[in-house]
Amino acid sequence: MKVQNSKQLREVKSTLDNIPSLETSKIQKQLQDELLTLNKKIIVLDDDPTGVQTVNNISVYTDWSVESIKKGFSEKNSMFFILTNSRAFSASKTEEEHQKIAEHIATVAKELNKEFIIVSRGDSTLRGHYPLETEVLKETVENKTNLMFDGEVIFPFFKEGGRYTIDNIHYVQDGETLVPAGETEFAKDRTFGYKSSHLGEWIEEKTEGRFTAENATYLTLEHIRALDIDYLTEQLLKVKDFNKVIVNAVDYVDVMVVTIALIRAMKNGKNYMFRTAAAITKIIGGVADRGLLTKSELVESSEHGGLILIGSHVQKTTQQLEQLKQCEFIDFIQFDTHLVLHPEKFKKERDRVLYQCEQLIADGKTVAVYTRRERLDLGENKKEEELELSVKISEAVTSIVKLLKVKPRFIIAKGGITSSDIGVNGLSVQRATVAGQIKPGIPVWLTGEESKFPHMAYIIFPGNVGEVSTLREVVEMLS
Structure with a gap:
C-alpha cells in the first residue's frame, strides 16, 4: 500500500472526526462479563x-527476579508491570534479559498453577x-511450558498520544494532521528506524520477510464498528504459526470490541503474544477511569524547589523545553553531555550541575537540567557505540538524583530512557504504584518505602507526548 500524500492526510483527519460513534455502555457490560472469565x-x-x-492503581516492578x-x-x-527499559539495551542484552524474564514467568506460573498473558509494551x-x-x-516460554503461541497481536493504537491505525496504516497526529508513521522523525531513529507505515509491510520489513503482509490477519474498523464480534473472533481463531494480527483502532471503544473477541478466542484455546502500545493494557486489565491528578494529590508542603530533568532529543521535547523557558520561576542548567567523549571533563561537568542543583533546590527554586539538544553523531554504522554513549549520558544524569542530598518537592523526567534510569537507579525504586496521569498520557509513580525519596510524586513525561505547552503547564501546576 502506498504512503498517502498530504492532501489525503487531511481527508483522513476528516474521516477520523466523522467515524460514527458507538454506544459504549452495552459494549462495556459485555467486556466486563468477558473479563470475569479471563x-x-x-x-x-x-x-x-x-x-x-493509561492505568492507575497498578504495580510496577523494576526487576524481574522470581x-x-x-x-x-x-x-x-489481574495485571502488573515489569519495567525492563530494554529500549536502552543492546540487542544481545535484550535477548539475554528477555530469556531470563520468560524463564522466571514460566517458573512462577508452574509453581502457582496460574495461566498468564504476556504483553510486550x-x-x-x-x-x-x-x-x-x-x-x-x-x-x-514454549521451551519451558506446554504453551504454544498461535499468533502475535500488533496493536500500536494510543489515543492519548495521537496514534491511530486506519486501513492498516499507523498514523502519528501532528497538530491537525495525521502523518503516516514511516514519514515521521521517529521512523528515522538511528537505532530503531523503519520505512513502512502499513503495519503488515512494517512487520515484513522488521522480520526481513519471514512474516509477510499477505499472511497477516487484519481486524478492520468496518467490522469493529459494525460490532461483528463473531466475525472478528472467527478471524482470530484461524490465526496459526505465529502469524500477525493487525488491529485498526481510533478510539477506546475499538479496543473494547477487539478485546472481547480476543478473550473469546483465548477461551477457545488460542494463545497470543502481544506487541502493543499502552491502550490495550487499560482495557484488558480492567482498569477503571479516573480523573487527572491534581497538585494537592501529588505535592506535599515543602520549602524546597522541584527538579526537572530533560534527556529526550525528539523535536517535540525540544519545543516543549523552549516553552518551559518562558517560566521565570525556573532556573535552567544545560548539561554539556557531549563531553562524554572526554571522561575527566565529563565528570567535572556532572559535578558542576549537581552542585548548582543542590544549592537552588535547597533555596526553594525549581531547577530544569537539560542535555544538549544536538544528538551525538559518531557517523554511519555506529549504532551500538552511540547506544553505549547514550547509556553513559543517562547514567550521569541519573547520578544527579542519586547523589542529591535535598529532597525536591517533585521530580519530572522527560524521555523514556532518562525516566527509567532515574526511577530505578537514581531513586532506587523497586516497586512503585501508578497513581494515574497528570495530563493525558503522562503517568505519575508514587515511590515505594524503599526508595531514596519515599512517597514522592515522580512524573514520567514521555519524549513524544503532549502539545508544545504541556510540559510548561505541568510545571506551572505543580509549582
Whole structure:
C-alpha cells in the first residue's frame, strides 16, 4: 500500500472526526462479563516507564527476579508491570534479559498453577527491539511450558498520544494532521528506524520477510464498528504459526470490541503474544477511569524547589523545553553531555550541575537540567557505540538524583530512557504504584518505602507526548 500524500492526510483527519460513534455502555457490560472469565495473570513488559500512561492503581516492578514476579502474581489485581527499559539495551542484552524474564514467568506460573498473558509494551511510534523481544519470549516460554503461541497481536493504537491505525496504516497526529508513521522523525531513529507505515509491510520489513503482509490477519474498523464480534473472533481463531494480527483502532471503544473477541478466542484455546502500545493494557486489565491528578494529590508542603530533568532529543521535547523557558520561576542548567567523549571533563561537568542543583533546590527554586539538544553523531554504522554513549549520558544524569542530598518537592523526567534510569537507579525504586496521569498520557509513580525519596510524586513525561505547552503547564501546576 502506498504512503498517502498530504492532501489525503487531511481527508483522513476528516474521516477520523466523522467515524460514527458507538454506544459504549452495552459494549462495556459485555467486556466486563468477558473479563470475569479471563482467569489469566496479565504481565506487561515495559521497554521504558511510559507504558503505564493509561492505568492507575497498578504495580510496577523494576526487576524481574522470581521473587518480584511471584509478588506480581500474588496481587489481587489481574495485571502488573515489569519495567525492563530494554529500549536502552543492546540487542544481545535484550535477548539475554528477555530469556531470563520468560524463564522466571514460566517458573512462577508452574509453581502457582496460574495461566498468564504476556504483553510486550513498546513505543506507539513503532521504535524498539522488535521482533527480537517477542520472539525470544515466545521461544523461551514454549521451551519451558506446554504453551504454544498461535499468533502475535500488533496493536500500536494510543489515543492519548495521537496514534491511530486506519486501513492498516499507523498514523502519528501532528497538530491537525495525521502523518503516516514511516514519514515521521521517529521512523528515522538511528537505532530503531523503519520505512513502512502499513503495519503488515512494517512487520515484513522488521522480520526481513519471514512474516509477510499477505499472511497477516487484519481486524478492520468496518467490522469493529459494525460490532461483528463473531466475525472478528472467527478471524482470530484461524490465526496459526505465529502469524500477525493487525488491529485498526481510533478510539477506546475499538479496543473494547477487539478485546472481547480476543478473550473469546483465548477461551477457545488460542494463545497470543502481544506487541502493543499502552491502550490495550487499560482495557484488558480492567482498569477503571479516573480523573487527572491534581497538585494537592501529588505535592506535599515543602520549602524546597522541584527538579526537572530533560534527556529526550525528539523535536517535540525540544519545543516543549523552549516553552518551559518562558517560566521565570525556573532556573535552567544545560548539561554539556557531549563531553562524554572526554571522561575527566565529563565528570567535572556532572559535578558542576549537581552542585548548582543542590544549592537552588535547597533555596526553594525549581531547577530544569537539560542535555544538549544536538544528538551525538559518531557517523554511519555506529549504532551500538552511540547506544553505549547514550547509556553513559543517562547514567550521569541519573547520578544527579542519586547523589542529591535535598529532597525536591517533585521530580519530572522527560524521555523514556532518562525516566527509567532515574526511577530505578537514581531513586532506587523497586516497586512503585501508578497513581494515574497528570495530563493525558503522562503517568505519575508514587515511590515505594524503599526508595531514596519515599512517597514522592515522580512524573514520567514521555519524549513524544503532549502539545508544545504541556510540559510548561505541568510545571506551572505543580509549582
